[in-house]
Structures are given as C-alpha cells and as structure tokens.
Amino acid sequence: MPDALSSLLRSRGWLLADGATGTTLFNMGLESGDAPEFWNETETDKVRALYRGAVQAGSDIFLTNTFGGNAARLKLHGAEARAGELSRMGAEIGREIADAAGRPVVVAGSMGPTGEIMAPMGPLSHESAVEIFHQQAEGLKAGGADVLWIETISAPEELRAAAEAAALVDMPWCVTMSFDTAGRTMMGTMPPDMTRLIGKLDHKPLAYGANCGVGASDLIRTVMGFAASDTPIIAKGNAGIPKYVDGHIHYNGTPELMADYAVMARDAGATIIGGCCGTTAAHLEKMREALETRPRGAAPPLDEVSARLGGFSSESDGLDGKGPTRDRSATRRRRDRS
Numbered sequence: 001m002p003d004a005l006s007s008l009l010r011s012r013g014w015l016l017a018d019g020a021t022g023t024t025l026f027n028m029g030l031e032s033g034d035a036p037e038f039w040n041e042t043e044t045d046k047v048r049a050l051y052r053g054a055v056q057a058g059s060d061i062f063l064t065n066t067f068g069g070n071a072a073r074l075k076l077h078g079a080e081a082r083a084g085e086l087s088r089m090g091a092e093i094g095r096e097i098a099d100a101a102g103r104p105v106v107v108a109g110s111m112g113p114t115g116e117i118m119a120p121m122g123p124l125s126h127e128s129a130v131e132i133f134h135q136q137a138e139g140l141k142a143g144g145a146d147v148l149w150i151e152t153i154s155a156p157e158e159l160r161a162a163a164e165a166a167a168l169v170d171m172p173w174c175v176t177m178s179f180d181t182a183g184r185t186m187m188g189t190m191p192p193d194m195t196r197l198i199g200k201l202d203h204k205p206l207a208y209g210a211n212c213g214v215g216a217s218d219l220i221r222t223v224m225g226f227a228a229s230d231t232p233i234i235a236k237g238n239a240g241i242p243k244y245v246d247g248h249i250h251y252n253g254t255p256e257l258m259a260d261y262a263v264m265a266r267d268a269g270a271t272i273i274g275g276c277c278g279t280t281a282a283h284l285e286k287m288r289e290a291l292e293t294r295p296r297g298a299a300p301p302l303d304e305v306s307a308r309l310g311g312f313s314s315e316s317d318g319l320d321g322k323g324p325t326r327d328r329s330a331t332r333r334r335r336d337r338s
Contacts, residue, residue: 003146003172003206004104004106004147005061005147005206005207006206007104008061008106009206009207012060013296014266014271015271016058016059016274016291017062017234017272017275018054018275018279019057019239019274019275019279019280019281019284020275020276020277020278020280021036021050021067022067023251023277023278023279023280024050024053024281025039025046025050028049035073035076035077035079036065036067036068037066037069037074037086037087037090038077038079040066040086040090041086041089044093047090047093050065051093051097054284055097055101057281057282058284058287059105059274061105061106061108062097062098062106063110064091064093064094064109065090066110066111066139067112067151069083069087069110069111069139070111070133070136071135071136072116072132073114083132083135083139084135084138085139086139087139088143090109090140090143091140091141091142091144092143094107094145095143095145098146106146107146108146108148109141109145109148109149110149111133111136111137111140111149111151113153113158114133116129118155118157129157129162130164130165133150133162133164133165134168136165137166137168137169138169140171141171145171147172147173147206148171148174149173149174149176150166150173150176151175151176151211152177152178152212153185154178154185154187155187156189159175159194159197160201163203166205167202167203172205172206173205174206174207174208174234174272175205175208176208176210176234177194178212178213179213179222179318180213180218183218183221183225183316183318183319184318190318190319191210191222191223192225192226192227192319194226195208195228196227198229204231205231207233208231209223209226209234209236209270209272210223210234210236211236211237212236212238213237214238214241214313215238215240215241215253215309215310215312215313216237216239216240216261216309217306217310217311217312218237219235219236219238219261220237220264220268220309221305221312223268223269223270224268224299224302225318232272233269233270233271233272234270234273235270235273235274237261237265238253238279239252239253239257239277239280240253240257240278240310249278251278253278253279255282255286256286257308257310258283258287259287259289260309261287261309262290262291263290263291263294263297264305264309266296267298267299268300273287274287
C-alpha cells in the first residue's frame with residue numbers, strides 16, 4: 001500500500017502544509033519556557049484546535065505538536081522518559097482530526113533537533129542521537145502519524161542519525177534544514193550540500209527542503225539554491241521578520257505577503273509549501289487561494305523576490321564562498337588538550 005503522502009504527491013502538483021505550531025499555541029496561552037508537548041495530555045482541546053485550524057484553512061499536511069518531544073529536550077523538564085508517550089499522544093490527536101476531515105490529510109510527526117552538538121564537535125554520539133530519534137519515532141508511529149517530519153536541522157550528522165531512526169521504525173519521512181546564517185545552516189551546510197547528502201542515504205526521504213531561517217525572501221533564495229533533484233522540495237518560510245513588541249514576538253508578514261511567497265515558492269521549484277514561525281490560519285487561507293488561482297510561472301528573479309517579500313537578511317546566498325564555515329580547528333584544539 002502506498003503511504004498517504006506519496007499518494008497525495010502523485011495526485012497534485014503542489015501541496016499546502018501547515019503554519020506555526022508555537023505561534024498558535026502561544027496565542028492560546030502557552031507560557032514561554034513551558035514544553036508544548038505536555039499539552040498533548042493536559043490541553044487536548046487546544047491541540048485539536050491547532051490541528052483543525054490548519055485543516056480548515058486548507059492544509060493538506062499538518063505537523064504534530066511534538067517538535068521538542070525528544071528525550072534530550074524533555075530532559076530540561078524532567079520528562080525524558082516520556083518522549084515516546086507524549087509523541088504518541090500528539091499523533092493520536094492528529095489522527096483523530098485528519099480522519100474527520102472529509103478529504104485526504106496527512107499527519108506528519110514533527111521531530112525537531114536534539115538541541116545538542118553532535119560529535120566530533122560536541123558530546124552527542126551518533127548512536128545516542130539515533131536512539132533519541134528512534135524513541136520519539138516509535139511513539140509517533142504508534143499514535144498513527146503517516147510520515148515522520150524531521151525539521152529545523154542544522155548539522156548533517158544529526159540528519160543522518162534521524163534518517164537511521166526513520167529506517168529503524170520503517171516509516172516514510174521528510175526533512176528540512178534551517179538555512180539561517182548567510183544562506184547556510186548554523187553548522188555551515190549549504191543547500192546543494194543537503195541535496196548531495198540526501199542522495200547518499202540508504203533510506204531516502206519522500207521530500208526535503210528548508211524551514212524557518214530568517215524571512216520569506218531568504219527561504220525562496222534557499223529553495224533556488226538546491227541542486228537538481230527528483231525528490232520533491234519543501235518550503236516552509238517564516239511569516240516575515242520577527243519584531244519584539246510589548247513583550248512578545250510578532251512577525252510582520254501579512255496574509256497577502258505569504259500568498260505571494262507561496263506562489264513564488266511553487267514557481268521556484270517547491271512542491272510542498274507551508275509556513276513556519278508567525279504563520280497563522282489567516283495566512284494559510286490566503287496561501288491556498290493564491291496557489292489555486294494564480295497560474296504557474298517561471299522562477300522569480302531575486303530582485304522581484306526582495307521587492308515583494310522584503311530584503312534578504314544577508315548579501316551572501318551561501319554559495320559564493322562568503323558565508324560562515326565550520327571551524328574544525330577548535331575541535332582539534334580540544335582534542336589536543338584532552
């Protein structure tokens with residue numbers, strides 16, 4: 001039997017993913033510093049509303065409230081032993097909403113980074129990272145997720161560990177990295193590097209791409225930077241640029257701006273298009289409308305992208321040799337002292 005996401009990809013030229021989990025939950029009363037995954041047990045109606053809002057706005061895919069549901073992150077709250085359980089709960093609520101949607105909707109089990117630095121630069125070994133991701137993936141599978149959705153990854157080593165965990169649970173998966181540092185990830189990975197990495201994996205994802213980062217314009221430039229690939233590309237950009245106002249983070253991207261972003265992402269080569277931080281149901285509705293009504297065009301010139309979506313956060317696109325690189329000399333110095 002084909003998996004749910006592959007079936008949708010074969011039937012449509014583009015799919016709409018969801019928006020921001022954190023933004024929506026904070027608007028519902030989540031406090032800064034709290035683990036949203038606890039709401040899968042204590043505030044289930046609010047989690048249902050999160051998922052239902054995306055579906056009603058037109059999303060074909062929504063991510064579960066499990067981004068920080070791995071043992072490494074939950075350890076900060078003394079709940080590392082509950083990683084699988086809380087992830088299962090988040091997926092079960094998602095399964096309930098998707099099954100009641102009246103149309104095919106994919107439940108994507110969100111798996112964020114561990115928050116730790118992978119060896120050789122840091123203390124987290126490959127084996128430990130695989131086990132952390134594996135534990136969460138088992139919970140998401142048990143809860144009924146259609147696909148694992150590994151997101152906001154910076155290090156290729158962590159991507160490989162997540163891929164191995166997806167293989168261990170025998171589930172389809174997708175992955176996005178965050179290219180937020182002059183066109184590269186925090187650990188120095190460039191978009192073409194990610195394409196080459198994906199091509200070398202034994203258990204390949206159904207789709208890959210970019211999420212979060214800086215603004216919508218940067219995300220479009222990143223999508224254009226991926227090397228040619230037969231694998232569908234994911235674009236999940238932030239709703240504009242964050243600003244701190246009255247003690248809260250606000251994003252300046254309007255629903256109309258995100259509608260322009262969605263069409264540009266599609267024309268730039270993305271197949272799965274959604275929003276990240278700051279993206280609400282109101283944004284998603286306009287994105288869906290634009291994708292359905294505006295004809296497909298050529299990839300937009302970068303000057304048009306910046307004119308319509310806002311300027312780029314850096315002159316470098318990560319491909320010109322001017323972006324940051326990983327300083328392995330620091331790693332060597334630490335080894336020399338040990």
